[in-house]
Amino acid sequence: MLPGLSDALTPHRLFLSGALHEGAQTILLISPDEPGFWAHVTAQPEFGDGAPDPLDRWSSRVISALAAQFGAQARFPFTGPPWHPFVRWAIDSGQSFESPIHLMVHARMGLWASVRGALVLRMRLPLPAPATNPCNGCATPCTTACPVAALGPQGYDVPACHAHLDAPQGQACRNSGCLARRACPAGESYGRLAKQSAWHMRQFHP
Template identity: 50%
Template sequence: MMYDLIARTAAERHLDILGGFHPSPQDHGLQGIGTLLLLGPKEPGYWRYFTRDREFRDGEPNPVDRWSARVVTGLAAAFNAQPLFPFTGPPYQPFFDWALRSGRCHRSPINLLVHDTAGLFVSFRGALALPQVLDLPAAAPSPCATCAAKPCLEACPVDAFAGGQYDVPACTAEIRSRQAHPCAIRGCAARRACPVSGGHGRAEAQSAFHMKVFLDNAP
């Protein structure tokens, strides 16, 4: 199966197919596309693999995005696909909506995407838009449906997700308020609290890197 071949080839680059769907003729910008596959870090081990590569070592800005552009574009060329990215724009590609369309991502109680295997650590490095219609794995129910404790609701020290909207100023003010804040060095407490996230194998150094980028660009 073509899907399995793409999955194996992506895995060699420590990327995973985190979902996919068959676009309809009404999907803006996806006319003529039979299947859209969403790619994200394959864990455990993605961060160790990435940090050995040239984009991380060359000292230039945006190493993760540059690595993603190179690797996903290479995969697209190998499979006669169009590469799409969440970081090119404006206008930006609707990865949040695409993730929900895949049936493997859902809205969590804190209104962030939750994935069936990556939990609240789900992230996307790109997508492959293929002309053919591929058989896709079945959709997965939201892990939140069977999570009675819902620890993500209580984990944030400033309740930045209260009311269903992410309070970015409250979050950043808290993290910047003291040295070595746990969210800065280990990643968002709410994301870490998710039981599925805990089994995903994401390196703390990876979360710290992304948190630093977030803080450097937040108001």
């Protein structure tokens, strides 16, 4: 892939979660490397300065520095418009797939799949071999895990999800993260902490 990239990502508890070609460019997708990412990132200055969006600001600082180091351009899923097509990039990389509940599932991260940013290089680098879709042969417990069936064939019922989180019965989702994501067998070994999921849930449902 890109010489030196893995060594540069490791101190930040990040890893290369996908790569693809677009024309003459190579797009490298950067994701949290668990276990260990949450303890690392919450110890960074952005989480202690009281300003909003600490995770996005940390991602911008670190991945922009990596882009400068490797002569790349940095792209982020939280800046726009224009919004960059991170979900399409992830699926086109052959490492992520559309799950039965229409959320992105990654071969290693399962339904905890996330991308903090991307490096865009003006060259065509060799790509990793495509991964096996973790949903193949799976019993799909994600399809029945949501207590209010907010994730179904018609897509994501956001109002139903928020209403459940407002109710006492939504405590498990609020405190440990989405039950459907937690049910994914592919993500069981990823090491995502409940307190990290709870933090993300607070950003989604203050």
